[in-house]
Amino acid sequence: MKETVVGWEIDALLDDVNDNIEILSLDCFDTLIWRNVNRPMDVFHDLEIADCTMELRVLAEKRARKALILNKNKNEVTISEIYAKMFREADDARIADCVDKELLAEARHCFAFDPVCKLIDRAKSRGLQVIIVSDTYLPEPLLRRLITDAAGQEIADKIDRIFCSCEYGASKAGGLFKPVLADLGISPGKILHLGDNLEADFKAPAKLGIHGVHFEQFDDEASERLRLEAVAATVLDKETRKVAPSLQPHRAQISLRRKNDATFQFGHDVLGPIFQGFSRWIAEESDAIEANTGKKPKLLFLLRDGYLPAKAFMEAYPEYADQVAMIELSRFTANAASFKDRKAIESFLMAEATSNKKDAYSSQRQAAYCRQLLFFRGEIPKLAGLKTPEAFIREILKAKNVKKIISRSEKFRAGLVAHLQKNGVEHGDNVVFVDLGYNGSVQNVIAPILNAEMDLNISGRYLLLRELMITDLDKKGLIDVRHYDNSALNALCESIAVLEQLCTQSNGSVLGYSEAGEPMRDTADIKGKQSEERDHAQAACLAYMEQLGCGWATTPRSWDSDSARQMAAAALSRLLFLPVEREVGIFENFHHDVNLGTKDMLRFIDPETARQGLRRRGLFYTKNISRIYLPGELQQQGMQALLPLFTGNRFGLDLRQNDFQSGSIKIPVMLADDQEHLQIEIDAYPTSDGYYQALIPVGTGQFNVAIMLGQICDWLQVEEVNFQEIENFMAKKIDDDSIAAHPIYEAMTENAPGLHRCTRKDAFMMIPPPTISTGETLMLNFVFRPTVLSSSAKTDIKKVA
Missing domain, CATH: 3.40.50.1000 (HAD superfamily/HAD-like)
Structure with a gap:
């Protein structure tokens, strides 16, 4: 028994x-x-x-x-x-x-x-x-x-x-x-x-x-996820705990899952509840549109990210099958079909110019814009690589180039219309774009075009909607401003690429359409392990959708539309900010396809870079840093790293570097130039893993700096030594533009790479002025780990404690 x-x-x-x-x-x-x-x-x-x-x-x-x-x-x-x-x-x-x-x-x-x-x-x-x-x-x-x-x-x-x-x-x-x-x-x-x-x-x-x-x-991981989903729901919706409990209608179904391998468990327990909530809402929205118009809308799931949402919806609601189509429509194809006149071209260029991307008009970006504007491969070298954005824009807007773009866009648009017709969209239809979101940019661009071409009445229904301007278009999100404030929506958008890559197919990006409306694709760049893991997770999600409600002998009265939304939002926010260990393992080999008509691929997670960032900058490294899936990188650092990131982003908190600085140790420093020398003490603040960071003012770079390490350490690891422009450093969260420093060690021996022993109490590290002068006020950034403190330093620390 x-x-x-x-x-x-x-x-x-x-x-x-x-x-x-x-x-x-x-x-x-x-x-x-x-x-x-x-x-x-x-x-x-x-x-x-x-x-x-x-x-x-x-x-x-x-x-x-x-x-x-x-x-x-x-x-x-x-x-x-x-x-x-x-x-x-x-x-x-x-x-x-x-x-x-x-x-x-x-x-x-x-x-x-x-x-x-x-x-x-x-x-x-x-x-x-x-x-x-x-x-x-x-x-x-x-x-x-x-x-x-x-x-x-x-x-x-x-x-x-x-x-x-x-x-x-x-x-x-x-x-x-x-x-x-x-x-x-x-x-x-x-x-x-x-x-x-x-x-x-x-x-x-x-x-x-x-x-x-x-x-x-529940198994241990399912129990951990459910507990953290309740945490995520509380942080995400600051009113939830005052008004109602954090609902988890998927508990019984998760308890009945039979497979326990990491990817199936993830697809079933995480993707399943997300798309259960989304699918229910799409069905309700479809019914509402039909009630208002007297006509069933066509539900157009936008590929590539709409692939899993479409499959999940049809698994849960097969009775809507005659309304569903999967449409090859992306930002790239929507933009390509939209260039009806010079004004449309200018709007595209100006939108990119104000995108706040550091490399918005780098030569690589210029080449991507040229592909978007439908220039052929052989034409691009003559256009890309201009030294200023202004020069690039002027070149694009020359009459001959504008004429070329408009002509090619007209042909592209005809192919798109044929593609829609091939998938059952007829003149005068009500159509609903269904996608993950997050700004509805495809709808923004293509809605007026398709309205003119096919008299379509277009709505947008998204998993997550965070609009960047008032468009007055018919848009809603399962998760949007009706339920959450903008800071919550912005936080959810930070790492949403995780969900995007789990929802796609192996097909390459669509570059255009034939006259008959057949999509013409680029080769698929994401293959092998990532495709296998994604397909396995998708199969698990669909297995969940196939058995909705299993475990319920009776239905809880609290199961309603709002409960379904809360469930999806909690599962999504928990994934994006509080990942568990085995989830991160799934994503270690994932890459993100930026899908702008380029082959640009970005690695999902890089734990070593995250570990290095924490050592060099402490928790401040996490504030607003641009990474694909930063919580995945920080998962191994524990809740002490994840929770400040989540709450800081979710509430848009005005946190600064000095807010994270405490428990400093004093390091003696000598500053000397041709005229004088000065001895000062600098506070070095702990970052992570026992490392400390000291920021030493050096004027415009005229000082020689001697750090008297023998007075505080017998042994230490040197992690980083460089010069930083103060203004830039305080604006950035981790440096990309440091100025090289060339330290000279006195009475210090390097016993392993970066590991030094101080052989005398007066041992020091000398850093000459930088060889490059920027004219800006600089500081010396020194990151180190005191592996063995000197006896006097130990006494000083005890006194402080």
Whole structure:
């Protein structure tokens, strides 16, 4: 007979039990009855009791349990005793009213777990009695009422007895099973008990000879994800914890997942809930548009990122299949089809000029713009590589080039129209662009074009919408300003490339269309391991979509459109900011295709660069740094790195480098030029992994600098020595434009690369002025790790402590 089961094994639990078993005993909460929240106390956010918060309800229970010290024969409390401690004075009527309201809140979020309901049915068909043994402050009548409300009358009628710890004054681990056996008048070996608590439901009954079976609700990683999703939901929506609990309607389905390899687990447990929420919303939006217009809209999922959303939607809502098409339409193709006149070309060039990209008009970018403007390969070298943006723009806007672009765009546009018609889009249709988002830039560009060409009424429905200007177009996001503020939306956009690459196909970028509307593609550059991992994750997501609602014998009343949105937003924000270890392992070999008609590929995560950045700059390295998936790089650094990044970005906090500086050590420094020398002390502040950073002012670079390391270290590692322009350094988060320094070591030996030993107390590192003069005010940036402090430095540190 089994001692441990997971969710999908429960309904077959009786297959291998012996004939001696006469009673099936079940734990109640998290076994038969589940809650649609992460923690039981989260239900208390929904209490409709005046002035009562979740925290006050928890404190009242703590006070009631503390009062048990006066009653040696009892270690459990009732719900009425809890509410008696909620108020300074309360009569029985008020307490009873509060109890009723808590039961209503519980009933809103509770549901019956399907495998346990099936187990009850099988037990009754074999002639077994079914009992509930529960650690609960609800007396038997109230618990039976809740079970009936959550599981239905049919299941409640099959439960012969209910034993509640509060009525016996003892928990399961504290002796409840003894009176249970006495009341039943049965030997322990005739009872099979199932529950989710290892101590209460397995070890405690086993001591009495009852065969306990431990139900493992979740594997460790799923449990960690769900907990962190609740954290992410709280940070993302600052009002959530005041108004309602953080809902997790996917808990039961995750518990029933059979495969545990990292990629399948990720696709099922993370991508599945995201696209469950998105798919439900798209179906609702489609219905709303049909109700308003009297005509079913065409749901056009924009490839490449729309591939997985389309497959997930059709898996969940096959009845919409005749409305769905996957359209090859991207920023590149939308722009290419939009150049109807000189003004359109100017708008494109000006948008890029104001994009705030450091390399907005580098020669590489100019070549990409030329490809976007439909110049042929042989024409590009004559146009790209001009020294200034102004020169490049003037060249593009010459009459001959404008004429060429407009002519080619007209042909491109005809191919796009043919492509839409080939996929069932007809003149005058209502169409909905469905995509991940995030600004609806394709819709911005192509909507007026297609309206003129095909009289299309175009809406945009996106997973995440964060508009950068007021467009007055029909756009909505499952996650948008209706539910979250702009700082939250901006934060979610930071690492969204992670989701993009998980949603694509292996096909290359579309470069154009044939006259018949067939897409003409570039070769696919993302192959091998990344494609395999992506396909496996997508298959797992679709497996989740195929079984929506499995685990629910009854549907929680809190499952609605808002619950679906919260679930998707929490799963997405947790992935983007609080990744778990095995997720990061999936992405280690991923690259991001920028999909602008170029072959530019960017590596997803580079943990070594992140580790180096933290050593050299500390946590300030993470503020607004441009990386594809910075939280993935920082995951190995722990929550102390991830949570400040998440909260800082989510709330748009004005944090600066000196906010992260504390616990400094003093280092003696000599500054000397041709006229004089000066001895000062500089504070070196800890960064990460035991490293310190010292910033030493050196004027415009006229000083020789001697750092008297022998006075503070016997051994040290030198990580970085360079000059920085003060103004640029304080504006950047990690330097790209440092000026080389050339240190000279006196009375110091290098015993390994970067590892130095100070052989005398007067050992120092001399840094001459930089060989390049910029005329700007400079500082010397010195990052080091004191591996062995000198005895005097140790004394100074103790004094400071």
